[in-house]
Amino acid sequence: MTDRIRLGMVGGGNDAFIGAVHRIASRIDDQYELVAGALSSTPEKSRESGAALGLTRVYDDFKQMAIREARRKDGIEAVSIVTPNHVHYAAAREFLKRGIHVICDKPLTSTLADAKKLVKAAEASDALFVLTHNYTGYPMVRQARAMVAAGEIGAVRVVQVEYPQDWLTIEQDFKQAEWRTDPARSGAGGSTGDIGTHAYNLACFISGLEASELAADLDAFVPGRRVDDNAHVMLRFKGGAKGMLWSSQVAPGNENALRIRIYGETGGLEWAQEDPNYLWHSPFGEPKRLITRNGAGAGDAAARVSRIPPGHPEGYLEGFATIYSEAAQAIRAHRKGEAAPADVVYPTVSDGLKGVQFVDACVRSSQRNATWVTL
Incomplete structure (x- = not known):
């Protein structure tokens, strides 16, 4: 090129x-x-x-x-x-x-x-301002988002999202751990800021919902740690849907186990980052269905950000690449004084603000014994 x-x-x-x-x-x-x-x-x-x-x-x-x-x-x-x-x-x-x-x-x-x-x-x-919430670039995340928007599971009622890791189960002193557990550099949130924002962004991205209130119970289980390393958060979304979010960096046996389940009036969807090429669709009263990346049942939203045939692994780096390529399309349109094509999707500065508001609300809620606070 x-x-x-x-x-x-x-x-x-x-x-x-x-x-x-x-x-x-x-x-x-x-x-x-x-x-x-x-x-x-x-x-x-x-x-x-x-x-x-x-x-x-x-x-x-x-x-x-x-x-x-x-x-x-x-x-x-x-x-x-x-x-x-x-x-x-x-x-x-x-x-x-x-x-x-x-x-x-x-x-x-x-x-x-x-x-x-x-x-x-x-x-x-x-x-332009682009925020690299890279999980929004995965093909089957785009598939899930399109299915929710098309009403294939009905109005969303429940969103369950979690992102557990184990790498901070004990005190660590190497570079990546050192700044992430320093509130002066990471911010007031530990696991909430580092991985909780990914989980929260993904929940909103796929469901199309916006949270209005939350109640958070944050812990720093490692002695002396100044930011949270585990968080349990209940969410209330505008329109009445409810959610639960768990982020943890002290969960032995978990590497990057981001997982989301969304349930609507007529069915549910489930996706796991460590098995990213598969999306489970469960229509109510019918057998559970597996939709594979670029396979039968996958639609245009997934296909336009897929690069290789079905059955071959495509994941983390490609998800990041999708955000960069969406940004490239927007930048080239900007050169011409035009809007980006309607199907170009990437997280913006507004999404970034919502993520920081999420962390701030979690900290405020936990300081008040997990009371409900507005975002």
């Missing part, structure tokens, strides 16, 4: 897991070329990381990068922000005010105040 979008990256230097994931995802559909970066918290580390990636335009910090890239005729058109949460707002603001599209990792910010300011910055900018 000769028309690749010129991409920059903030964060994601040497040994940064999620930065490598974003770089791979941006290349899968050959939509982007990484040309610049401010890749680490120090100029020395940034230059080392840039050299390892073969970049010739490496900056000491994100502000320097935003200023200089905006002045170049061949400057970046979009930037990936893959830093710890507390950096998201300041970095995104610098690029947005210069008209550079932002693709930002979740959660949106570490505080609700910053999330609200970032929404205003995005609204004031001509640039």
